[in-house]
Amino acid sequence: MASDGQAPIEAPVLPLSKYSKRVLLKMILGRSDGGLGLMGQKVVVGGWVKSSREFRMAPEVVEPKESCLETKLTFFQSILIVFIGEHRGRDKLDAILPKPPQRSISILQVGDGSCASNLQVIVESYLAPPSEVMPTGTCILAEGLLQKPSLQGKGTIELKAEKILHIGLVEMDSYPLSKKSLPLELLRDSAHFRPRTTTVASVMRIRSALTQAIHAFFQENGFFHVQVPIITTTDCEGLGKNFQVTTLLDEEKLEDQTIVEDVRLENIKASIKEKSEKVEELKRSPSNKEALAAAIQDLKKASDLVSHLEAKQKAKSGKSAKVDFSEDFFSCKTYLTASGRLHLESFASALGNVYSFGPRFNATKSNSKKLLAEMWILDLEMAFSQLEDSMECASDFLKFICKWMLENCEEDLKFVAKRIDKLVVHRLRLIATDSFEKISYTEAVEVLKQITERKFEKEVQWGSPFGEEHESYLTDEIYKKPLIIYNHPKELAPFYVHLNDDGKTAAAFDVIVPKVGSLIRGGQNEERLNILSTRIEELGLEKQQYEWYLDLRRHGAVRSSGFSFFFDPLILYATGLNDARDAVPFPRSFGKANN
């Protein structure tokens, strides 16, 4: 390995990053000795400049070196000119030649995204002018020697560049990250650049580790992965709003305008149900009279509109028109899926234990910082299982993935603990090692009713959903650990949850954790055809949509249970971030979708 007359070096050979002929910084900086054992090795590294400073050489020190260099260069130059012609030779050299008065050393902190730490790279100005390599964000690929930090270097090792193989310049005026430490809110407008910040990069690596952990858990436990459909005709929850998927607006054959009118009528009709429910709900809480009046007016307005539109349509066509979705791409109305559980259940009723990890959508115009319009959710279903089984699986699953993060993301967790929230490791250990508290909804109501030292904004009442304030009081203050609340009032559970024998509660459960609240929602599925049918009717859902799902009860029904795990909130839990938009590569939330 000796070259250029150097003494042979007995250092371990560094593995090259496959497919890019460079050494990942993690292989150097992630060693227990911080890279010390690699001293003297020649390596190629690449990355982006995170910060830099310039060290100007004092003229007296530089002079002799410089003149020596000049001599060399002039000699080299004359050779070049002989070989490739004076003009081109001079041009090339002008680009790499240092301007004599600017002789200096650029001291760069370079990160390549493989780990949170940066490597100090020393670039003398004869290799590349400081104006080119020093701006934050510059991409650099350099070959050089690993050595003890010269000058006032950070870290235990630095790279002294010998060749600059690539420079990706930065237009400093327009580069959004050139300013120091932008707040996360501002970074959202530069989703395509922000993973170059150390914080966002750490979060994204933790996301990746969590993705791997999810698949590892299910592989270890013999589950099969199923790609449930994203485009669906079935509204899984029957709650919330859905995005519509269409090519109808893209069709030339859209020969008249009635379609929008028809869709509009249909949707207003649907919204009337929602509005009536809101009125009923507000009637029950007599304090909120203004809201009730507004809701009643809202309902009336929608009803009037329906009458008006129907009259108009009748007048036009002589009959009440229907939107012709048979003209759409799939010959029917389609949505983006809100949950994979119904489809997954069909596979559980054949393969046993199955899971699906993928994007799910919700078009509700909310300002939730936890759940965005597009989010990745893990759905799972298990045949021959009941409520108890899915609760056990949920806690095993959370323990496994949190342990995985603790074991595989040490450096990034340390970094986010320093930069965002010092409690992150403590919180992950809480899930990984503590047992989960398990109480019924009814018990939780009792516990909360006995609280006197804290006044809740909304009083706790059997039958109402817990608010964030209640959930966080239970998990943060009372139990101080993850909490499973089960057997919710049936009115609060999705239509497909198994009705308990008491006739009042359903076999649903939530896993609530400190800081972010609910991470998992699940339960046992209703296997009895008649009860399931009745529930669909009670909720006024469009029964036709669910016929295939009811089929699973008609033919070879199995007792099954499952849950949905919300990926993004766990990232908030594990990083200390407060807003999912900072934890998702390209966030999609109401009113905003860049790129």
Next chain:
Amino acid sequence: MASDGQAPIEAPVLPLSKYSKRVLLKMILGRSDGGLGLMGQKVVVGGWVKSSREFRMAPEVVEPKESCLETKLTFFQSILIVFIGEHRGRDKLDAILPKPPQRSISILQVGDGSCASNLQVIVESYLAPPSEVMPTGTCILAEGLLQKPSLQGKGTIELKAEKILHIGLVEMDSYPLSKKSLPLELLRDSAHFRPRTTTVASVMRIRSALTQAIHAFFQENGFFHVQVPIITTTDCEGLGKNFQVTTLLDEEKLEDQTIVEDVRLENIKASIKEKSEKVEELKRSPSNKEALAAAIQDLKKASDLVSHLEAKQKAKSGKSAKVDFSEDFFSCKTYLTASGRLHLESFASALGNVYSFGPRFNATKSNSKKLLAEMWILDLEMAFSQLEDSMECASDFLKFICKWMLENCEEDLKFVAKRIDKLVVHRLRLIATDSFEKISYTEAVEVLKQITERKFEKEVQWGSPFGEEHESYLTDEIYKKPLIIYNHPKELAPFYVHLNDDGKTAAAFDVIVPKVGSLIRGGQNEERLNILSTRIEELGLEKQQYEWYLDLRRHGAVRSSGFSFFFDPLILYATGLNDARDAVPFPRSFGKANN
């Protein structure tokens, strides 16, 4: 472990399936001894009846047993009646009591989806009437003893049921799978039931293994997983049609009808470009005169429509109207993503090597059996890499996942080899162990031009894309192994592929394999801002959409390369199926979306 006076059994304890208190059939039937070593163990198994037959006991054999049972039951019955009242006691007993003339044994082949094999389960009629347990599709959970096959049993072991814990009945008239071996085409209409067929179940388990293999490869090689957005404002390929995502049609505030007219106008304008190109293309192949005439007429029709609509709009509003997508959910026009590579590149320009596995969409009205409207694709991008690197990564990746399938799906591959295509294992070995042939596009053209023994429908010509006939001739007939074709004419490559120095070709590549053709498309990305801008303009793409992508060249540009891997075609390759609709859990193709 001895119970009921039996001799203690020295058999290994079978691990229960976590979360469902039963033993997976794989744990019994997947053993190298076929389950023999488990003889005498008491287990609970659950699954669905795949086929069944009845064994009627001869009266002389049955008589004594039956009368003995009768006595027991009568005694039990009288106790029950005392405890729970005569009426209910009789009712319950009527349900479980065998009708004396029907004494028989049901011999069921039960599968639970954990493996391709079935377990023979023996259910005497006093446990459950044959009419309930015998129909194909019945769900059964049974406790019993593992024993040597009695009667004319299949397999090396069977379960003699002692308790029936659950029966999920089948309505035979309407159960679609009750008939023997439906063809795959017919099964498509029952996507929610078809994984209960042994063939589809095997395919779905192979899918799951492949999903695991993908993540395993990238975890081993230090790639980070990035969830690229599904809803996007950027049209990655600038080719094909996209699905639009909207809540506009769901809005009450849609106060007038102009929107559809406006969208329509915009889309027709866009289609004119496409139509003009088609005319140009057809002009180049003089043979196809009829198609040319039709294309010209099509173009004229669209142009006329634009004039007509614009005139109408002007007349109405006095100005040319624009669709107000600021009213849509994301305040702009959004699509379902066709590819994750552009977004992924932004993460590669920060984290190094990244991949994304998720759903991608294409609204082209095609009848492709290989690529559906919704499909899962693996996209990857690597910083500091070039064409060579991505080709190397692509072949390593394919080798790894095919090896994984060979090692982890032995039983399912054996089954599909028997049922669908005996060449599947051979084909997987072809990728896993053979080296890939690597030729440039230009070389491939030369090779094909020299072919005399075969007449192609479309003549090979430098500059035209290869058709299926050419690809399959190269890989199936000439090289008889996987083939990488690189350096395609720039006109055939997406806009973001690196232009080669010859000015004619781009650094793109395809991996072509026997049977299914192209499995991977990739290449080196164009890192030069000016060339990339020019390409976007040349292709008439909407430049505004790509400004963020161009930003990656303005600030710290890195040389990078990557590819997209098509998941479903590899499933066809590995199973012998010919239509992706049979290989996808809930297929979405033009004109059809159930569930």
